[in-house]
Amino acid sequence: MSQAALKDTSVDVFEKKQEWWWAAEKKRSTRLDYLRKAIWKKGAIGGLYAPGVKVDLERAKLHTQKAKEMEASPDPFVMKFAKILAHVLDHKTIFITDQAQLVGYTGSLPHTMAWDPSCASILNEEAYNDPTAIPEPVEENQQAIREICNYWIGKSDLDKMMPVFDMEDLMKMLSGSIGWGVPLARGGYSNKDYEYIMTGKRAFGDIIEELDRKIDEVDAEVHKPGATAETAKMYDKLNNWDAMKITLEAGIRIAERYARLARIIAENFEEDPERKEELLKIAEACEQVPAKPPRTLQESFQYDIFIQMMSRNEAIEGAWPSRPDYYHGPYYDKDVNIDKTLTKEEALDLVGEFLIRAAEVCQFKPKWTREGLQGIDGTWVWTMGGVKKDGSDACNDLTIAFMQAARLVRVANPTFSFRWHPKVSDEVMREIFECIRQGLGYPSMRHDPVLIANSMHWHGHPIEEARTWVHQACLSPCPTTKRGYQPMRMANATANCAKIIEYVFTSGFDHVVNMQVGAETPDVTTLTNFEEFFGVWIEQMKTIFSILVRAVNRARMLAPTLTPRPFLSGISERSIESGLDTCEPSLARGNAWITAFTWVENIDSLAAVKKLVFDEKKYTLAELKEALAKNWEGSEEMRLDFVRNAPKWGNDDDYVDDIMLRCLDEAAKFSKVLKCPSGNNWPILPENVSGNIHYANIVGALPNGRRLGDALYDGGVSPGPGLDKNGPTAVLKSCGKIDHITGGRAFLLNQRLSPTQLAGEKGYQLWRAYMRTWADLGIDHIQFNMVDDKTLRSAQKDPEKYQEVIVRVAGYSAHFVDISRKTQDNIIQRTVQGL
Amino acid sequence: MTTCQECKSFFPLEEDQARGDCVQRVKDPRQAYYMAKPVNAEDDCSSCASFHKKEFVQ
């Protein structure tokens, strides 16, 4: 829209037309408007990054150069690694954007994606082969990339890990058929011990002092007369503590670099007195944090950004577990309500900018991540609301400020997920509703009492710890406590579950990747009844889950020695205390789960086979097997029979709903057989992100009537698009039959609602009533799309005019124009529920 | 040979004049910002496209 047209149209007109993105542009402050438009979009569209976004060669060069220098160093590996990380922070280019009040970025310049070449050689190959992300001058930089790639061959984390995995399991995982992710401590996503590092009791300087004490104590101990096995272990502790210290000191130094830059700009370049003041405030904030605890809201946000930046300097992080209203809330209260050093509007600017800083973060990632998380760099699902450790309501003024800021800046990521409980105030619920109604696709809603009980059931977290939970990624709760927090979740415990039912028909052979991947089960045509058929399904399920879990377990056990995380350890109480790397399994209670992509395809397929083959005997398994092998070619009538005349999940139909419960029951039983290195369970968690599009050309034809190439369902326990025919209550009733405490870790549910129907006070009351049903049924999750088809189709035709239209993809939101055409069409296909 | 310390963009560290930052103004298609890159005072910048001679060199 032209600036003139924008200026001439009032906010009321835009809101009446439900063009929320234009209304937001008018309502937000000049600063927020500038900063919002300053973001270089970092999410991939399909498999490629957006034009203009480039790989950050500086970071890769600094890392490689220092690694070469350190080859001859006598330091143990963990210290070498810490020194490399420190070198990058000491020498990388930093910048401060005009009008910004918060600083800190993963790459060197705003349009760059940080590239860590030490994680995986095969990721480096991707940088080399990328058609668009190599910066100018391209030929010269291809040369530089070639040299970096060549250096890290055989030296990267994955190259070190691969020989110690089972090679066959590894190849199956990396075939792209059954799983996602890499089994690496530096290639997943880390929660944090926020109860240790973010409660204002300490900061890096305090931890360094503690480390110095511990080092001195143990150093004295190891030099006393005597020697045992314990003495030898102390050497590792000393090395780990030293490495932690190196990274924390580097964190303080880079903050000082930002402070210095802010002062240089203020003293030498900036002429506006107000902006000079702001720059000096930035300098003060960076001189305070992360060395010392924050004192103000600005410093608290700045501290958080530095922690995240440093965590991303150390590892590729695919998520951002956070509980920002809870941990930053006290500073908001102090600045706005008590000391009154900030007005609400000024605080809103800071909150909005904090969202923007998070939105712009990017690290170069492999193709499966880009395609599975289209439009975003990773799932920054920020946890809001919930309860405190004593069970009382944790919502505060900052909870509301985040909702308001989100509606102004309209970033798709971070996305919020709200921990609902019966004592949430109407004021907060209205703010949440406004976000959903204005088409943000978030917050998603989580049933807090159910999920606290779930955490206690599956992983034995004590109730006070369970209550601290944040989303480790899209859905899975994880405490933020000393023993409860999970330092690394390897996304490769993510199963493409549609392959389970596919492999029943192929005896485990995958025709897309030309490999025996699943179990070599009997020829399906020899099975004579549904129980035998279901038995084979169970075997394939167990085989696939086991392959993925074995690899993660192995990597987790080796992580402390092969791929340590000195920075993350340096902000974790259990590591400071013990001297062990934070990934050491014996230090943690365990919080593992298997993400189950493409789960409902199994349910609908099993129901179709049961009905049309075994109950009605309309087709034989041989006929079905042949039709699937030919991708339904020549069998369209049969295919439509399987689509239309077999019951589908999400319609409150016990025939198929019972099959869902049986499948979950078998998975739940097996979840307790599988154990993580901490000795804990591996429950499943059905959800999808945009894996339903990524896997569309990888999953073959299935008995629910899909063909190879069709988009899969949007995931979790959501019904297939257009297949829920009996209205929203039927969907809830189907989902309500699942026990959301014992049935699995969590269950994603997408619903699409009509923006017209939910306008005004009447709309709010309709939504509240719907949510009461959801809560009463004990369903743990729900998320909403509230954008009409007309807007989405217009956005497809004219994307420039709809840059800030957001949709809920699955466990995350994305800007509609930032996802592939196929993904867009899939979202449009989802049933609009009338309440 | 031209060195960084002769350039307007060079800002030495108080505690170590042999090191400093090269601070530049950048306007990219989306935003304007100031960037800082650590350099040494004696670094050769004869081929640096951003070199602007300072009036006085200490």
Place this chain on the structure above:
Amino acid sequence: MSRRDEKRQAYTSMLIPEKKEDNGTRSVGQKICGTCKNYMESSWSSDGRGSCSFLKMGSNISSVPPVYMFDGKEGYMTKTLSDAAACKYFNKMKMIDKDGYECSDPIYRRSMRQLQQND
């Protein structure tokens, strides 16, 4: 060599990239595995791995003479840019979709930089 060793050798060759002699500016030939109908690119990454749906594990089209295996289940693991000039089963794809803004399709989508100029 045991079957387990054979697999291990094939897999390892795929997972550890080879050192590059040039910076990739040299254009690739027309007869490479990536332009053959039988080739399936890995959907997991764009590091240039894939497999042949026609030849089986144990084949080697770079040896002189080429070795062709048809028994067994596992496909011959090869790379998108592998030279297929000597392969008598090379069957050129008529159309390669290079649109990297859609998700991977192992059978016919090739968004690798080196193939952008290739027909």
